[in-house]
Amino acid sequence: MNQTPPVTVVVVDDHAIFRTGLKADLDADRIQVLGEAADVDSAIAAIRQHRPAVVLLDVHLPGGRGGGGAEVAAACHDLAPEVRFLAISVSDAAEDVVGVIRAGARGYLTKTASGAEVSDAVQRVAAGDAVFSPRLAGFVLDAFGTAAVAVQDDELDLLSERELEVMRLIARGYTYKEAAKQLFISVRTVETHVSHVLRKLQLSNRHELSRWAGERGLL
CATH class of the missing domain: 1.10.10.10 (Winged helix-like DNA-binding domain superfamily/Winged helix DNA-binding domain)
Known part of the structure; x- marks a missing residue:
């Protein structure tokens, strides 16, 4: 039986302890971590080097032009759809959710998500799905209900x-x-x-x- 290859990821977060914990919690049979980064500039470099299927991206990051995770996603826009972004943050504020989605992220989880939940979300985003908790999905619908029309x-x-x-x-x-x-x-x-x-x-x-x-x- 052919086994589905693991989804490759780069983990971007400015807290080393969180990166270590997240990597340990991800399902190693389904997820392969290629690299990690702690700020905007190193994140962009790591993503361009490794070309992962999914980037687990913190919203608030130091460095760059001060745009955090949204800046990273926007700077790597040319790599889509080869590389997709899944935001993961302690914040569930509407402005953070909408900002990073506008920049190109395909989903948004809070850091209360379990390793299994993040692993499932990574696979779904890699397959082209958009992944949000119900509350966060409401923010996106509110923001893009009119924006989606405007973009057309x-x-x-x-x-x-x-x-x-x-x-x-x-x-x-x-x-x-x-x-x-x-x-x-x-x-x-x-x-x-x-x-x-x-x-x-x-x-x-x-x-x-x-x-x-x-x-x-x-x-």
Whole structure:
């Protein structure tokens, strides 16, 4: 009988004790931990190095530009759907849940979840499901009941996949150089994409672009 290979994960949390406990509690027959990280920058590096199926991602992390887990998910947006994110946090605040989901996470658990529950959630997220506790799912429905409609904007259809990637980074405040490094393209290519985006959306500058993206829940 062929055995299903374990789902590969990277564990991201700034508390070493929690990382150690979580790794010990995960079902070793179903989950294989490839690496771990304690801050935004090391998390992005570890995810790009290991390319896990799922990242177990704490919401509040030091480093980077101060965006925590949401910043990590957003910075690795280009790896989707190969890499999926499952947030796990002590916080069950609506703003934390919605923020990291907007950035690309496929699910959200609180740290009261058992090792078996986290293992099940990892497998479900790896398979493409979205996983939330009932209370947290309510936050997501409340937030995205209108946002989902807003994202289905005819103007988005005007942009290529690469233009969307560049647009999100620039709208979040990345410089052209930072966006180029993030996407592994030249600064000139970023400038060209931004020019095309502004022309297609009939916007004048990056400040208008940030406002446009924010109104559509794209940041």
